[in-house]
Amino acid sequence: MKRVALFCGCAAVMLIACGGESSSNPVNVANDAGTTPRDDGGAASTAVRKLITVPLFAGGDVENRVSDPLIELHQWFFTDPQTGASTVHVNRVAFGQSPAGQAAVFIPGASQNARGVTFGVTFKLPSVAYTAGLWVGAKSKNVTGVFPAVITSDDDGTGMPGYFELVPDPARSDVVASGLHWTRFTVDADAPKVAGWGYLYGATDGSQDLYVGGFDVVTGTGKSHMAPVVGAGRAVPESALRFVAHAKAHHPAPPRPQAR
Amino acid sequence: MRLRHTLLACLSISLVAPCAYAGKFDNATGKFALDSAYSSSLDAPSVDLPITAYTLAGSAVSQETLASRFVKDATALEGKGAFFVGGAVYRVGMSLGSLSSKLTGRRVNVRLWQRPGAPGNPQLGTQAEVYISWLSAGEEIATVRFTPTGRGTDDGFRELETGPIDFALAHVLAPTIFIRDLAVRNTTLDPGAVFPTSGVDARDDTRVAIDAFEIQDLGAAAVPDAACTLTNEDAVCGASGVCFAGKCADAASVLGTVPQDAEVRKAYVDRVRFVTRTFSGGRYALSHMADVDAQMATATSFADAKSFWKALRSIEALRDAHSSPVSGFPTTAPDLGICLGAGAADLLPGADATAAVPIVYQSDAKKAGGALVQPGDVLTRVNGVPVAAFMDGAKRLFFQPGDPRSAAVYQSLLLPGIAAHTGAMLEFARCDRASHSTTPCTANEVVIIKVDAAALAGAKIWNGNLTTADITRTPCDSRFTRPIQGAQTYEYAFAGSVDLAADTRLLMINGVPAEVYEGGPEWKAAVQNAVSVPRAKFLLDEREGNGGWSDPAFPLLFGSFFDGPVPVRAELIPNLESAQLESSLGPMRTCWSASSKECAQYLQFVYDGTGFSKNNAASKLALLGGLDVSGNDYLTRMIKTRNGPTRLFSPVPTMGGYGSVMMFPTYMVAASGGSLQIQDSIFTSADKDPNRVFESAVGVSPDEVVLEKQSDAINGQDTLMNAARAWLEAP
Numbered sequence: 001m002k003r004v005a006l007f008c009g010c011a012a013v014m015l016i017a018c019g020g021e022s023s024s025n026p027v028n029v030a031n032d033a034g035t036t037p038r039d040d041g042g043a044a045s046t047a048v049r050k051l052i053t054v055p056l057f058a059g060g061d062v063e064n065r066v067s068d069p070l071i072e073l074h075q076w077f078f079t080d081p082q083t084g085a086s087t088v089h090v091n092r093v094a095f096g097q098s099p100a101g102q103a104a105v106f107i108p109g110a111s112q113n114a115r116g117v118t119f120g121v122t123f124k125l126p127s128v129a130y131t132a133g134l135w136v137g138a139k140s141k142n143v144t145g146v147f148p149a150v151i152t153s154d155d156d157g158t159g160m161p162g163y164f165e166l167v168p169d170p171a172r173s174d175v176v177a178s179g180l181h182w183t184r185f186t187v188d189a190d191a192p193k194v195a196g197w198g199y200l201y202g203a204t205d206g207s208q209d210l211y212v213g214g215f216d217v218v219t220g221t222g223k224s225h226m227a228p229v230v231g232a233g234r235a236v237p238e239s240a241l242r243f244v245a246h247a248k249a250h251h252p253a254p255p256r257p258q259a260r
Numbered sequence: 261m262r263l264r265h266t267l268l269a270c271l272s273i274s275l276v277a278p279c280a281y282a283g284k285f286d287n288a289t290g291k292f293a294l295d296s297a298y299s300s301s302l303d304a305p306s307v308d309l310p311i312t313a314y315t316l317a318g319s320a321v322s323q324e325t326l327a328s329r330f331v332k333d334a335t336a337l338e339g340k341g342a343f344f345v346g347g348a349v350y351r352v353g354m355s356l357g358s359l360s361s362k363l364t365g366r367r368v369n370v371r372l373w374q375r376p377g378a379p380g381n382p383q384l385g386t387q388a389e390v391y392i393s394w395l396s397a398g399e400e401i402a403t404v405r406f407t408p409t410g411r412g413t414d415d416g417f418r419e420l421e422t423g424p425i426d427f428a429l430a431h432v433l434a435p436t437i438f439i440r441d442l443a444v445r446n447t448t449l450d451p452g453a454v455f456p457t458s459g460v461d462a463r464d465d466t467r468v469a470i471d472a473f474e475i476q477d478l479g480a481a482a483v484p485d486a487a488c489t490l491t492n493e494d495a496v497c498g499a500s501g502v503c504f505a506g507k508c509a510d511a512a513s514v515l516g517t518v519p520q521d522a523e524v525r526k527a528y529v530d531r532v533r534f535v536t537r538t539f540s541g542g543r544y545a546l547s548h549m550a551d552v553d554a555q556m557a558t559a560t561s562f563a564d565a566k567s568f569w570k571a572l573r574s575i576e577a578l579r580d581a582h583s584s585p586v587s588g589f590p591t592t593a594p595d596l597g598i599c600l601g602a603g604a605a606d607l608l609p610g611a612d613a614t615a616a617v618p619i620v621y622q623s624d625a626k627k628a629g630g631a632l633v634q635p636g637d638v639l640t641r642v643n644g645v646p647v648a649a650f651m652d653g654a655k656r657l658f659f660q661p662g663d664p665r666s667a668a669v670y671q672s673l674l675l676p677g678i679a680a681h682t683g684a685m686l687e688f689a690r691c692d693r694a695s696h697s698t699t700p701c702t703a704n705e706v707v708i709i710k711v712d713a714a715a716l717a718g719a720k721i722w723n724g725n726l727t728t729a730d731i732t733r734t735p736c737d738s739r740f741t742r743p744i745q746g747a748q749t750y751e752y753a754f755a756g757s758v759d760l761a762a763d764t765r766l767l768m769i770n771g772v773p774a775e776v777y778e779g780g781p782e783w784k785a786a787v788q789n790a791v792s793v794p795r796a797k798f799l800l801d802e803r804e805g806n807g808g809w810s811d812p813a814f815p816l817l818f819g820s821f822f823d824g825p826v827p828v829r830a831e832l833i834p835n836l837e838s839a840q841l842e843s844s845l846g847p848m849r850t851c852w853s854a855s856s857k858e859c860a861q862y863l864q865f866v867y868d869g870t871g872f873s874k875n876n877a878a879s880k881l882a883l884l885g886g887l888d889v890s891g892n893d894y895l896t897r898m899i900k901t902r903n904g905p906t907r908l909f910s911p912v913p914t915m916g917g918y919g920s921v922m923m924f925p926t927y928m929v930a931a932s933g934g935s936l937q938i939q940d941s942i943f944t945s946a947d948k949d950p951n952r953v954f955e956s957a958v959g960v961s962p963d964e965v966v967l968e969k970q971s972d973a974i975n976g977q978d979t980l981m982n983a984a985r986a987w988l989e990a991p
Contacts, residue, residue, distance in 0.1 A: 049290030049337075054412040178382065178416070 078105070078119045090117060098135040099177040099184075104213030109145075109206050116145070116206040123217060125152055125198045128191045131218045134166055134200065137180035137211035143168070146210055148185050148202035164189045166202075180211060290413075292338040292373070296474035298359060301339030304330050309358050316350040316444065325349065331379045337417045338472040344379065346386045346441045347464035354437040356427075359475070363427040363434075365485070367478040370437065371409070371421040378467035382416065386443040386466040392422050393436050394429035394513065397726040402429055402504070402513045403589040407928055410524070417471070423517040423929075424478055426510035431485040432722045439470060483508045487714070490654055490682040491643040499564055502656070505593050505721050506683025506714025511565035515656070516588025517929050518568040522560075528928045529559045529572070532586055536575060541835045541861075541919055541939040544957035545578035552577050570656055575934075579957035581662030581889050581917025582937035586924075589931040592731055593680040594717035597627025599736035600675050602668040602911040604967040605638045607691045607974075609703050616668035616911060616967055618647060618675055620688070624734045628716035629676070629686075632709055636974035637688040640708075642679065644687075654678050662889060662915030663959040669738050669887050669912050676736075683714030698971050737770075737804040738886030738911075740968045741978040744768050752806050753779025757790035764988060765795040771806040772813035772891035784812045791820035794875045797988040800899075801884040803910075803980075805892025807917070810865045813895060818867050818902075823877035827901045829866035830894055832919055832939040833954075841952065849947060861920070861939055865894060878904050882984035885910030885962060890917040896960045897943065907963045909984045914959035 078090045090107050098104045107117050132150045136143050152162035164187040172184035200215050285292050300306065305327060313321035329349055332341040345352055356363075370392060376385025390406035406420035428434055443466060444450045483501035486508045493501065497508035504514050512518065519525040533556050540546055555574035562568040573585045603619030605611035618639040623630035642650035651658075651671055657678045660667055679686055688709040691701035720726045735750045742749055743766050744756045753773045759765050767790040773780040798821075818826050833845065848862035881899070885908055888896060893914045900906050918941035924933035940954040964983060972979045 048288070050414045051285045051287070052412050052414050054408065054410055054418060 078107070078117050080115065080117070090119075098137065098211070098214040099172075099175045099182050100135060100214045104135065104137060104211040107204050107210045107212065109204070109208045109210065113204070114206045116204040118201070118203045119212060120199050120201040121215060123198050123200065129189065130191075131186055131188050132164065132166060132198075132200070133169075133184055133186040133214070133216055133218070134202070134212060135182050135184055135214035137177075137182040138208055139180060140208065141174055141181045143173070143181060143183040143210075145205040145207035146185075146202060146212065147205075148200065148212075150187060150189060151199045151201050152189075162189070182211075292472050294338060294472060294474050296371075297363070297368070297477035299472075299474035301341075302330070302343040302471055302473055303332075303336075303339045303341040310355050312353040312355075313349050314351045315348050316441075321349055333379055333469065335415065336469070336471055337373050337375070337413065342375075342469040342471040344467040344469055345388055345439050346378075346443070346467040350441050352439040354439070355434070356436060356475075357434040360428065360434040363475070363477070364431055365481050366427050367424055367481050368427045369421055369424055369476040369478055370406075370435075370474075371419060371476065372406070372437075372473045373417045373419050373471045375413075375415070375417040375469045375471070376467075377416065377469065378465060379469075384466050386441050386468050388468045388470065389440045389442045390420050391438045391440075392425070393438055394433040395436055396433055396721045397724050399592055399726055399728075399731060401433060401593075401721055402509070402591045403931075404513055404517050405589075405929070405931060407517070407519070410521075417469075423512065423520055424482075425512050425517065426481040426483055427475075428481075429513055430483075430504065430507040430509040430722065431481065432507070441466075441468070481510070483510050488683075489643045489714075490657075490678075490684060491645060491650065493682075499566070502566060503682050504591065505681065505718030507718065507722060514588075514591055515565045515569045516931065518563055518565050519929060520563055522563075524928075525563070525568075526560045529556065532559075532572060532934075533557060535924055535934075536578075536936065539922060539924075539936050539938050540578065540580065541833075542578065542580050542937050542956040543835075543940045543954035545580045545583075545937070546835060548577055548579075566656065573656070573659060575936075576659055576661070579662060579664065579916070580937045581893070581915040581956070581959075582919065582921035582935055583659075583661050584932065584935045585659060586926075586930040586934040587932045588929070591681060593677070594720050594726065594730040595624075595627060595733050596676045596680050596711065596713060596717060597624035597630025597734050598633055598676045598686075598711070599623065599734060600639060600672040601738055601740060602672050602967055603638070603973065604969050605689075607636075607696055607698075607700050607970045608638055608640075608689055608706065609700050611638075611700075613969075614967075616672075618672040619968065619970055619973060621740050621968070621973070622734070622736065627730075627734065629680075629711045629713065630734065632711050633688055634690070634693075634974070635976075636693075636970050637690045637709060638970060639675070639686060640689045641687040642675075642684050644685065647675075650684070651675070651678075654682070657681060662917055663913050663957060665961075666887065666912045666915050666959060670915075673736060673738065673887070679711075679713045680717045683718040686711040686713065693974055697974055739801070739803045739978075740973065741976070741981065742768070743801070743981075750804075751779065753777060753783045755783045755786035755790070757786065759795075760799070760985070761797075763795055764797040764799070764985070765790065765793075766799040766801060767791070768801040769813075770802075770804045772808035772810075772895055774809035775812055777808065780812075784816070787813070787816050791816060791873075791876060794879070796879055797882075798876060798879045799882045799884060799981075799984055799988070801981075802888055802892050802895070803884050803886030805885070805888035805895070805914075807890025807892055809891060810894065813891065814865060814867065814898070815871070817895065817899060819872040820874070820876045821879065821881055821899060821904065822867075822869065822872060822902050823874050823904070824872070825869040826867040826898055828898060828943040828945060829864050830898065830918065830941045830943055832861070832863050832865075832941050834861040834939045865898070876904075877902070880905045880988050881907075882988055883908040883910075884980055884984055885914060885960075886912070886980075887915070888959070889915040890919075890921070893917050893959060894941075897955070900960065907984075907987055908960065909964050909966050909980055909987075910962035911965060911967050911980070912959075913961045916955065916957050916959035918954075918956045 090105055107113065134148050136146050148166040150164040150166065166185035166187045169184040169186045175182040204210055294301065311326070313326050315321060325348060329344045330341060331344055336342045372390065374388050376387050378384040391403050392406065393400045393403040395401060404422060404425065406422055409419040409421050411419040483497055486496050487506055488496040488503040488508050490503050493503035497503055500511055501508040502511045502514050519528055533553055536556065537549060537553060540549065552574050556572055559568050559571035562571060569587070575583055575585055598620060599622040600618040601621040602616040604613045605617050605619065606613040620633045620635050620637040622635060623633050625631045639647055641647065658671065658674045660670060688711065690707045690709060692705055696705065720730055735747065737750060743758055743760065748754055749756065749768065752771045755767070755769045757765055757767045767787065773783050775781055775784055852862055852864055881904060883896060883899070883906065885896065893916060896908065896914050900908065917937060919937040919939035921935050922938045923935045926933040937956065940956045942952055942954055944951050966980045966983045968979045
């Protein structure tokens with residue numbers, strides 16, 4: 001099992017000037033507050049194509065810099081929600097699919113994944129409060145049937161994992177890009193007391209074809225902190241229990257001293 | 261990972277036709293026009309340059325299928341169509357050999373554009389990985405990845421380039437462009453995936469459009485057409501060149517390209533530095549991080565490949581046995597057929613018989629280098645300078661992880677490869693075997709054998725008569741002899757045992773694989789079998805101990821060789837930024853005790869004696885070490901705490917890698933994102949144990965340092981094995 005070493009985020013724009021070409025319509029890929037909606041549909045457009053500058057890194061503080069978004073997806077895992085087998089139907093698709101410019105993964109719905117798909121990626125938890133976000137796209141306006149969460153290995157030093165459910169951000173719902181309707185799922189999380197590791201963990205229910213991608217963790221947002229859903233003395237919703245149980249059963253095994 | 265390509269017996273369709281376009285993006289039309297030394301619109305096949313294509317399974321793609329991938333597309337970036345890769349057309353090779361007469365001796369930048377999506381269906385997209393590779397006789401000699409330029413279009417096209425690079429490698433080999441469907445990388449379908457992260461469908465309907473191919477002529481080649489050695493490469497090859505197989509070659513081709521834009525370069529270097537600082541868990545590493553980070557930061561100011569990559573290799577000073585630097589693709593050179601190991605030159609006049617020097621362990625007479633040497637020959641000089649001086653100058657060619665005291669073994673193993681890749685002249689010293697098999701010879705009796713790697717190996721690359729056999733590596737490791745024979749004994753997951761006498765059993769392993777690893781169940785069964793019976797004397801030959809995982813190795817071996825609980829437990833403790841050790845250790849222990857799973861990457865290897873058979877608890881146990889790391893570090897460290905008589909025989913300490921390895925993503929110019937150890941370990945008896953000594957970077961020292969004697973080598977005697985058996989036999 002290759003472990004994931006992603007610590008990423010989008011904090012600022014860094015536009016790379018190349019070959020003397022100027023950006024006539026730069027895509028604000030790094031602005032997590034939103035992107036310019038467009039609907040090119042991916043088909044031949046009546047609008048004239050424009051040259052843009054594509055950030056190679058999202059810039060800003062290095063701690064929040066997105067590594068190559070395409071490579072991020074190669075650290076993700078996708079499994080059958082019941083068996084944990086990695087033989088589910090997913091397909092990595094283009095960069096530029098999500099509104100923020102990152103690659104997205106196509107997860108077929110009931111035609112191929114009637115039980116849905118669990119997905120995830122490991123990252124190193126920041127030791128400060130952070131906002132985690134994920135883009136989810138669908139062909140219809142209703143981006144439903146996906147349940148993303150951030151699970152921390154030990155949120156408060158008691159051995160209890162922290163569970164932070166990502167919820168749709170109303171300000172970034174139904175962003176149209178690449179012919180899809182995208183919704184940004186986010187959560188604001190407290191600084192963990194044991195700043196170890198986190199797992200983006202999610203599941204689809206197979207009700208429709210979905211695209212997921214553009215996961216990031218941003219620190220220094222200045223947003224108010226929300227308590228984790230699961231933790232000592234806190235109410236535990238059913239969905240959270242389901243995720244935690246699933247995480248314990250299926251989250252990646254600890255990294256192992258590998259053969260050199 | 262690397263791909264192997266065979267250009268023979270493949271479909272040949274030509275697709276690149278030199279064109280003359282206006283080389284600009286037209287804001288009015290939204291179209292790109294080409295204007296470079298050589299370019300192609302990729303609208304249709306062309307006869308000028310051949311293209312080959314393969315399926316994921318490695319079968320050649322039919323001419324009809326390939327031709328059908330040139331598709332008219334109104335949304336093409338340039339011209340009237342594009343070439344679509346993906347599905348059955350998994351990998352494409354485009355030879356630029358026909359341009360040799362015009363571009364050899366020139367510096368170029370090769371660019372193309374890609375856009376995910378099938379014709380008419382942009383949501384069926386995949387992405388292409390693009391490489392430029394220099395081949396000899398169908399074998400990849402050097403490879404560089406295309407990287408994003410930062411230019412794109414608002415409908416999804418992205419530009420990739422090689423960056424400035426000499427067209428022909430060493431003015432001899434013309435390049436080939438390889439384009440591969442990225443969708444399966446690191447999945448269960450990827451034959452090159454080491455640890456696949458997921459499954460993925462091998463869909464046949466995903467596509468990526470390739471368009472607007474061009475080669476810009478940037479002027480004269482940066483590297484001269486000259487013969488060289490590693491020792492004189494700076495003077496002969498210049499700032500942009502390295503010595504490869506005896507000829508000057510563009511360092512960007514051999515080591516990897518460098519982002520030429522200063523801001524991009526700084527962003528990349530900063531990211532690598534951040535990863536290193538954030539994920540390192542070794543406490544020695546952390547205590548030296550400031551200096552290493554400052555060294556890495558200097559890469560920002562280097563646009564030349566030699567200086568840039570050297571600066572990023574400064575993580576060697578972290579002494580992290582699990583570390584590897586970000587790096588470019590490995591190069592290929594013929595194998596010399598020589599295996600070197602750490603030895604003692606007890607037959608050479610005036611030699612220090614206690615100092616470790618490289619001596620020949622084995623040789624393959626079927627190979628040009630191996631035919632010239634014999635076991636026991638001592639490597640004394642390389643390129644006319646002492647071996648140590650040569651290796652000091654060869655640091656760009658190897659990386660010494662972990663405890664530097666293990667260098668004598670590790671670097672001896674690497675040295676023949678370094679010689680082949682640079683085209684070095686090796687000088688071996690030999691005494692007359694008939695008259696000096698046990699006693700030193702005189703200076704006048706020393707025979708010098710020269711092995712010219714440039715002539716014997718490098719020339720095959722440049723002459724194009726390389727064969728698969730030439731690049732097949734001679735199996736070498738740190739054992740002089742192997743009581744159990746066979747190719748399988750070189751495999752990582754090998755385990756086997758043999759009784760050397762009625763009361764003496766040898767168990768030979770190469771690592772401690774988890775049961776889920778390939779070969780893990782067989783390893784477990786072999787070790788179970790080996791320790792299932794009592795023997796008064798045991799040898800555990802782990803001279804090639806490449807690590808693995810605690811289970812099933814530790815319970816099996818400790819259960820047999822301990823008479824009760826293992827006195828120490830290993831606590832693997834991550835580095836938690838801003839967290840003090842004492843305040844975080846308690847919660848992590850509590851968490852682990854509650855779940856027996858890792859908690860924030862904290863975990864324990866603890867064995868309380870439950871289920872131990874103890875059937876060999878009183879046996880004398882000789883450990884044979886050589887090149888041991890990670891899981892074998894732990895095994896050696898912990899098994900030496902048993903009450904029964906135990907002794908480690910080795911030429912060097914273990915490498916001191918007490919933790920887990922994390923491999924990092926690749927992006928931009930690197931072919932490997934490198935790796936680091938993410939925890940360090942203390943060894944404690946219980947929670948109340950005050951010991952807080954983190955042990956990584958310092959391996960387990962041998963109780964008895966044993967070097968293979970030159971005199972033993974020429975007589976076929978394994979000095980290390982003999983020393984261990986002598987101790988076992990002693991009262």
